Amino acid sequence: MSRFRKLTISVLIAVMVISLAACGGKKESSSAGGDTSQFVTISFVVLGDKPKNGQFEKVMEKVNAIMKEKINAELQWKWVEWADWQTKYNLLLASGEPVDLVTIGTDWLDTWSNAQRGAFLPLDDLLPKYAPQTWKEIPQEDWAQSKYNGKIVLIPENDYTQWINHGFFYRGDWAKQAGITEPIKDWNTIGKYLQWIKDNKPDVIPYDVQASTSNFGGWVQSYTPHLELPISTGYMPIFNTESYDDRYKVVSPVFEDTFLDFAKMMKDWADKGYWREDVLNNKNDARNALRAGQNGMDSHHTQTFSGLRVQMDKDQPGSELMMYPFSRTSNNLLEMPITHGGVSLGAHSKNPERALMAYDLIRNNKEIYQLINYGMEGVQYDIKDGKRVLPANYNETNDSFYSDFWAGRMDKFEIPSDTTWDKIDTMYKEYDKIKKPYPYGQFVFDKTAIESELTAISQVTGEMGPAISYGKAGDPTQAVQEYRDKLKLAGYDKVMAELQRQLDAYKAQMDSTANK
């Protein structure tokens, strides 16, 4: 068999050699040991579309000048574009290409299954020697979350505040006129706010929403102690766990009264005309409509709110945009996993030592960090009152810069921007009081056994979910029953059992490490 394969390959190569003249050259070979006498190129796999205006190259030139001086190496970005990025990213890792630094994310980039396939280099021995500062600053419990099979396979993004806690954005000025003086704490008050708009602002659609996004996850967060599992079931979450205290027990909010209550309230909102009659086909952008003063509410996460608040203050002065985070009702809020972003070393890296040195610099050298994250002062930004502002002659097409670096951002080097709300800290403080650590950071979900059932379930949620979520499915009790029947048919029970089995195994694993 292998002889046969070799034969095929050599025949192909023979064909190739004839026609192959303009093929790229080979890369330089690796350096020996930990010394930095030999100049090397370190590749860094990032996700995003390569910027085309030349600014990125200019910035990297500056970064690499410092890199050369300090560790005799240069960084080279390797872009994985958004076109079918999942396939491309995983193929890149599976192919055994000698990439050095790799952007990872346990909750969105299949990091654990890639680790399982041996795509990453174990870092335990290398870190203290070649990335000493990083090694020292990341606490041991965070390193513990970065282990696969007892070996550190990634460096987490543990020192960066980012909140993707979702919620409704509403206008403070209108809420006040509606007699709502306190910050909104529940969905009923939201209803009251929308009703006021309906009664008093004839040109405004209270909630000009597109049915393609579901608020059911938010409802669950508001009215149950359920935790969301890192498992996608399409349009809306079907499988959660009971609560933080009972975090290994799978439950389904859709099969509880929670869902029926939600369906009833949404039917009520739809009947009262809080959104368009043709909401299921609505293509209007809620955020733009809000900014134009034609919409009273939008929903997304905290980071988005922080930017939108500033824009709204410009577009609709006095609008006092507020956010009702879904967690406020029940204090049910999980931290982001610290491994949502991070960096690993490719298993076939030719210069692992130098790659770690480079990473240590990106993370801990202020100049390099700010170059990579913000570009050049005077071109991409100026500093005014301690905040980043756009320079006077800034031109978006020619001067814009991004590096899609999400693999080790640090709060200490971040420069606040005039496009984020300066009082966002108040929200962060509110969150910090109630947040619970993310319990599923090391949960390696294996969906091979239930792949087809999961697909079928996603199909059902996509098919019936929007109509129920926006009160367009007729009688809620009946619609919910039909929805549950279809989910059962799609293999709900099998997925539930398999998830429970895997979570039991995960519990055993967590218990055993806790007892050590």
Place this chain on the structure above:
Amino acid sequence: MDIRNERDLIGGNTPRPARIRTDYTEIIMSWFGYIFIGLFAISCLLPFLLILGTSFTSEEAVKKFGFNIWPHEFSTFAYQIVFENPKLIIGSYLVTMGITIVGTVVGLFIVAMTGYALQRPDFTYRNKISFFIYFTTLFSGGLVPFYLLITQYLDLKDSYLAVLLPGLLTPFLIIMMKSFVRSIPHAITESAKIDGAGDFTIFLRLILPMTTPALATIGLFIALGYWNEWYNAMLFLSPDMDYRPLQLFLYNVVTSADFIRNSAASSNVAMSDVPLETMKMATAVVATGPVILFYPFVQRYFIKGITVGAVKG
């Protein structure tokens, strides 16, 4: 054997007989046929007209009135955005055209040669090799081995050959070619041999001219394949290349919010005005444009090319 001759025998060239009374069923049948085929043709054309119409509509009108064949408010804004950076799109066009032309010519030649060789009765291993080719249609290696072959063994990453080579030989087209060539009597090959022609001369001078319908059909298939190809390009041609095939370029235009944002900013419009819906339609029109011109040239060979081999095989 040409179909025209067969029609001659039936009486195509004999003077038309005096009009015979046709009975009603025949009239109804032909009317029914016209109406049915006419409706079918319209239903094929409609979606394309819808795309064309929408691409020339303003985004506002699309939001208000939905998709329409006739634009409510005429606007070429979507095209302005797509052609924001003409250098890039022209480069992509040239790359795609280059790959399509080279790929079609070389692919056609190789497929024809393979098809011909595989049906020659005096070619001893024809069944074994045929099996080897068919086998790959049943069991493919899968994506990862394919990726490894191209990037590791052949080292074709960031080379246009990575897009060109995989499309050259398609088992299905070889089967089609083979059954078509089979309709050419082996005696022709033998008599040419007796006259002293070599195998290659026979193929070039005798077989190729006799297979024009098949060549046109298969050529169209190959050309369409190359024209629409984006997946291999997406896998193997990284953004480090200056120009990549058109379909991949357009795909990126639609998926990449950054591109849209940048183009919007450079044309001094607010982000909210970026015509996403109409832009998708405009890219579709840009992508189909030239390929639609292929059809009229090869269409007359079409039916013959696909069926003759099968009927006589």
